[in-house]
Amino acid sequence: MPAAKKYDLVLYGATGFTGTLAVKYLTSQYGTSINWAIAGRSKDKLEKLSTTHGGDCDILVADSLDEKGLTAIIKKTKVVASAAGPFARYGTLLVSLCAKLGCDYCDITGETNWVREMIALYDDVARATKARIVHHCGHDSIPWDLSAYLLANKLSEEFNGEKVKKFDFYDDIKSAPSGGTLETAFAIMFGKEKAYKFTEQKKLGYDALLKTPDGSKSAHSMKSRNVDLLNLSKSSSLPHRSFFFMAPVNANAVKRSNALNGYGNLTYTEGQSFPNIFATIWYILGYAVYGFCIYLPPLRFIMRKFILPKPGQGPSEEYMNSGYLHVLGVAKGENGNTVKSTMSFSVDPGYKDTARMLVESALALSVSEVECGGGVFTPGACQKEVLLDRLLETGTEFKYH
Template sequence: MGFDLVLYGATGFTGTLAAKYVNSEYGSSLKWAIAGRTQSKLEKMKADLNLDCDILVADSGDKRSLLKMVKQTKVIATTAGPFARCGTLLVEACVESGVDYCDITGETNWVREMIAKYDDKARETGSRVVCHCGHDSVPWDLSAYMLAKKLKEENGEQVAKFDFYDDIKSAPSGGTLETALGIMFGSESKQKFPASKALGYDALLKTSSGKKSESALKAKNIGYTVALGSRGMPHRSFFFMAGVNANACKRSNAINNYGPNVKYVEGTSFTSIFAAILYVLGYIFYGIGIYTPPLRAIMRAFFLPKPGEGPSEEYMDSGYLHLTGVAKGSEGTVVKSTMSFNVDPGYKDTARMVVESALALALEGKKVTSGGGVFTPGACQKEVLLERLLRTGTTYKFH
C-alpha cells in the first residue's frame, strides 16, 4: 500500500482542518494524500495550504473510483457527509478491500445499516470500520470505556449507570446543519435502511461473534427541562447530540460488556439555574424556527451557515469541551473523570480526533482491536487513541 492515510472529503470545512492538522503535525514524516471528487479544488487547496501530500480523485457515487483509491492506502479518514448520502459505497469499498476506515458521522441509523450490511464481511476481510471518530462521539465513548475499565480493574464491578456533564463552547457548520435538516425534513428522513430492519434487533447490539449482545444500554438523557445538580454536581439540561453519544456507547457496551443493563444520562452543565433556564428557552425558540417551514426557510437563507461554511478561526480557538463523567458500579462504587479539549471540539478538534483515530489504525494497528468489523472508537482504538489525543492536546484524569 502506498499511503499511510488518505483524507477523503478534504476540501470541505472539516476536511480542510484535518489536512492542515496532518500537514502541521506530521508533514513529510507521513505518506498521505487528500482526496475528493474534483481535481481542480484539490490542487488549489494543496497549493493554498502548501500541503506536503499527494492528490487522489474519487467520487462517492462511483464505486470503481473508490476501490482504486482505497487500495492505495492503509486507512481512509472521511469527513464527507451526509454519510447516508455519501458514505455507503466508501464503506463497501473499504470492506471489500480489507482497508481500515474512520469517519465523523453522527447519523446513528446509517451506522446501524453499516453494521447490518457490512459487519460480517468486514470480519472476513479484516477491515476495521470505525464510526463516530469525531466530536460525535470520541469524548463520551472513550470516557465511558475508561470509567468502566477502572470500575472493573479496581473493584471488580460492572457499570450500572453513566452520568455525563457537558461544559462546551462550539458552533455548528453549514455541513452539520445540512445533515441535521436532511435527517429531519429532507430525503434522508425517508430512507428505510432495510438491512438493519431485516436483522430483527437493534444492529448496535451485534457482537463481534455476530450474535445479539445481552449487554444493553438505555438512554435517559436530559430533555427540555433543567435537572438540578446534587452532591456538588452542576445542573443539567438538553444537549443536542446526547442521543448519538448514548448510541455510540451502546455499541461499545455490546462489544465490551460494561454491564447487562446500563443507564446513560447526559446533559449540558450549568453552575447557575438561571443560565440553564435561559439556555432551554433559547433552544425552544430555535426549535420553533426550525420546525416551522416559513421560519426555517428564512433562517437558512439569512442566518444559518451554508455547506462549506463554519465558525471562524478565532471562534474555534476560543472553543472548548470539558466533559465530566461519573460511573456508578453494580455494587455502588462511584468513579469520576474529566476529559478536556481546549479548542472548538466540533470542528478543529474533530479534525484532530479523526486523524488520530485513523493513525492509531495505520501506525499502531497491532495494538488495537484485532480482526475486522464495524466498531466505535471505544470498542476498537481504545487506549491507543486516548494516548494519541493526550500527546496532541487533550487532557484526561480520574478524580
C-alpha cells in the same frame, strides 16, 4: 504477500469545512513524516487545497458514487479517513468497498441509523477481510465513548470486577455548528434521508448496535435516559443540566461499545451542564426560539437562506480557538461504588478538534498497534487506549477524580 500501500492515510472529503481543518492539522502536525494524500470529487478544489494548506500533498479524485475511482484510492492506502457527509448520502459505497477490500476506515458521522445499516450490511464482511470500520471518530462521539470505556475499566479495576449500572455525563461546551452539520441535521429531519428505510438492519430482528461478532444479540443492554429539558442537581459537586443536541448520538455510540466490551446492563444519561439555574433557563429559552424557527417552513427557509452557515462554511478561526469541551463522567456500579473522570479539549471540539480526532483515529490504525480484528466498531471498542494516548500527546487532557 499483499503489495505495500503507498499511503498511511487518505483523507476523503478533504475540501469541506472539517476536511480542510484536517488537512491543516496533518500539515502542521505531521508534514512529510507520514505518507498521506487528500481525495474528493473536485480536482480543482483539491489542487487549490493542496497548494494552499497541504504542502503540495498528493491528490486523488473520485466521486462518492464512482466505484472504480474509490477502489483505486482504497488500494493505495492503509486507512481512509472520511469527512464527506451527510454519510447516508455520500458514504455507503466507500464503506462497502473498504470492508470488501480489507482497508481500514474512520469517519465523523453522527448518523446512527446509517451506522446501524453499515453494521447489518458490512460487519460480517469486514470481519472476514479484517477491515476495521470505525464510525463516530470525532466530536460524535469520541469524548463520551472513550470516557465510558475508561470509566468502566476503572470501576472494574478498583472494585473487584464491578459492572456499570449507570453512566452520567455533564457537558460543559462552547461550540457552534457548521453548514455541513446543519445540512446533515436538516436532511435527517426534513430531507430525503428522512424517508430512508434502512432495510438491512431490520432483518437482524434486533438493534444492530447490539450485534456481536458471532451474529447474536449482545447480552449487555443499555437504556438511554438523556436529559429532556431540565435536571436540577441535588449535589453541590455536580452542575445542573439541560438537554444536549448530540446526547442521543453519543448514547448510541456507547451502546455499541457496551455490546462489544460488556460494561454491564446499564442506563446512560447525558446533558449540557451550567453553573447556575439562570444560565440553564436562558439556554432552554434560546433553544426554544431556535427550534420554533427551524420547524416552521417559512422561517426555516429564511434561516437557511440568510442566517445559518452554508455547507463548506463554519465558525471563524478566532471563535474555534476560544471554544472548549469538558466532559465530566460518572460511572456508578452495581454495588453502589462510583468513579469519575474529566476529558477536556481546549479548542472548538465540533470542528477544529474533530479534525484532530479523525486524523489521530485513523493513524492509530495505520501507524500504531491496535489489537482489534475486523468489523464495524466505535473508537471505544477498537482504538481504545491507543487513541487516548495519541489524543493526550496532541492536546487532550484526561484525569480521574
